[in-house]
Amino acid sequence: MSMNPQRRRLLRWLATGIGVSSIRALARPAEPAAAYSYAVVVIGGGFAGATFARTLRRLDGNVRITLIEPCRKYHCCPLGVEYLVGKRDEQTLVFGYEQLCAEGIEVVHRKARSIDAKRKQVRLADGSLLGYDRCVVATGIGYKYDSITGYSEAVASRVPHAWGGGEQLRLLKRQLEAMPNGGNVLISVPVDDYRCPPGPYERASLIADYLKTHKPDSRVIILDAKPRFAKQAQFEQAWKRFYGYGSEQANIQWIGALQGGTVHGFDEARGQLLTEGGPVSGQVINIIAPQQADDFSRRNGLAAEHGWCPVDTQTLESLLVPDVHVIGDAAYAEKLPKSAFAATCQARVCALAIHSQIHGLALLKPQYMNVCYSLCGDNYGISVLLQYQHDAAHNLIEIETLQVTPLDVNDEHYRREALSAYSMFDSLVKEAFG
Secondary structure, three states, X not given: OOOOHHHHHHHHHHOOOOOHHHHHHXXXXXXXXXXXXXXXXXXXXXXXXXXXXXXXXXXXXXXEEEEEOOOOOEEOOOOHHHHHOOXXXXXXXXXXXXXXXXXXXXXXOOOEEEEEOOOOEEEEOOOOEEEOXXXXXXXXXXXXXXXXXXXXXXXXXXXXXXXXXXXXXXXXXXXXXXXXXXXXXXXXXXOOOOOOOOHHHHHHHHHHHHXXXXXXXXXXXXXXXXXXXXXXXXXXXXXXXXXXXOOOOOOEEEEOHHHOOOEXXXXXXXXXXXXXXXEEEOOEEEEOOOEEXXXXXXXXXXXXXXXXXXXXXXXXXXXXXXXXXXXXOOEEOOOOOOOHHHHHHHHHHHHHHHHHHHOOOOOOOXXXXXXXXXXXXXXXXXXXXXXXXXXXXXXXXXXXXXXXOOOOOOHHHHHHHHXXXXXXXXXXXXXXXX
């Protein structure tokens, strides 16, 4: 089956993590057909799930798309740190599904319970069943609470991880505001893999900025289970410039694994994190627990022993459950990191692959990329851009090029990086939620 040049160009754009504006220009919104030729059930309505559903709708008006998401509003994580320190209103991080419904995507606000791969059915919490030709799971991360002695899901309701939007982030914000001047904010950072690798250090940066202004005798202490971290040189340069990093008066301190920073326990009564280097006391404690695929993915046989969901990196189809695809943070798509940008890139690749498979078209070689911006202070952003080469023989997404913000750029460059962070956020939101 042949494709005209415009359509082939569109499909190539869809296969990449870039070209969002071109997708919009080339693909007109499709009107759903009266009779559907196949059905796709999407479980999870975050950036990955919503972007997938809208992309597939643009590709094909003859597909019945049902998105299962228990929450009526999505509370996103990117830029949540600005809300945490009072620089952003929470409502700017909350999005609904009205545009998806307007495009003929059925949105069901119930919880998915199980997948019956043999019958190709998804069972919902109320017992109802949804049949599918393909199922796409985009349900995100879960937490290994028990990997830290003294920590649990119940304790997290008092001592937040705040690694998602909503109440967890609100709780940490209230605790920061209530902390007296002179207190310590402790951030426990896990080993890889976890959602948004530079996220803890962006959080620490803006908390240090907040403390410098509002509680100048306080500091944020990062206790890290890793010996090094993403964009370390760029972060540390910003910390030295703005927060006195490395001095006795610093508002920020990093203790890596080689310095005893690995956290193995929590003493809630004493307000202490128990590290390899000894106990560290704090008035506000933020434990970012080690992570794995969410409970739904693991309960339905999609996760391997390492806790994540192995996939075919060309189609994002599960290697463990046929005709089920996993996209976003739960997917084990080495070496693609877990980020909103990477999730939307996977969503477009997956939509294109399913469309091609259903219609008997040849699969195009997927092209992956990831862009991650981090804010270190007002008008100061840093970034990393990675482009990948798909290695079909070994089912890997290998890093082809890596670019980070140079250490010798001027203030205008940092300002533009910060503006680009906001621009990328707006683009991701528009593509996912309209």
